[in-house]
């Protein structure tokens with residue numbers, strides 16, 4: 001009887017450890033060193049770097065809204081299509097909100113160097129495919145430039161950038177009709193879906209998120225002050241009409257896009273080869289056939 005129990009117990013233990021072995025957390029920081037090694041194998045070196053920011057989000061959403069939402073979407077995507085997800089990263093471009101409380105705006109050099117050293121370190125640990133998932137509108141110029149800058153000198157990894165997709169057409173009818181760029185109906189709905197406990201919808205009407213149109217320039221002229229000129233409260237849209245159903249539609253769509261991106265990246269065996277060909281040729285441009 002004792003022996004039977006012992007056999008049963010060791011069976012249970014081996015099943016339990018097998019289960020623990022099979023189920024890897026997508027959170028980089030939750031893995032043991034040994035599990036990390038296996039996670040890199042299972043993910044085929046595919047890692048996700050969700051980028052958020054700390055900035056005011058109207059009068060009603062948390063400072064970390066973009067970080068919270070991009071991590072929610074990335075981690076749910078990595079549960080469906082396994083990839084290793086880097087810890088909290090909020091060191092993006094947000095100079096335009098320096099006048100508001102709680103904004104962390106690192107200098108231009110730090111933003112670029114820190115991102116480069118982060119992806120370099122990820123790659124040194126086996127992440128040969130780094131998918132940057134952007135959760136913040138202010139990074140929309142920074143990240144394509146960063147990806148382009150990878151061509152400057154040889155790298156043994158590829159940077160992929162997934163921008164946008166934080167809202168999508170179709171789905172539940174929207175109630176607001178004006179601009180909706182920041183902490184408005186879409187983003188408030190998304191946060192109502194991902195973090196309802198942090199969404200203070202009753203405060204959304206305390207400030208105006210209307211476009212104040214204080215600059216009179218044609219669309220083809222760009223200035224850094226354009227955002228502040230239009231939205232000095234760092235609020236664009238109307239968060240008071242947000243609905244969880246719209247958030248579900250947006251966020252679930254975003255998750256599907258990230259899943260699709262991870263799958264495409266895993267299957268991509270061309271980019272690194274082409275990069276290597278380019279780096280090699282760029283060492284001696286005069287030998288490139290004309």
Ligand SMILES: [Zn+2]
Pocket residue numbers: 057065066135136137182183187
């Ligand atoms: Zn945001």
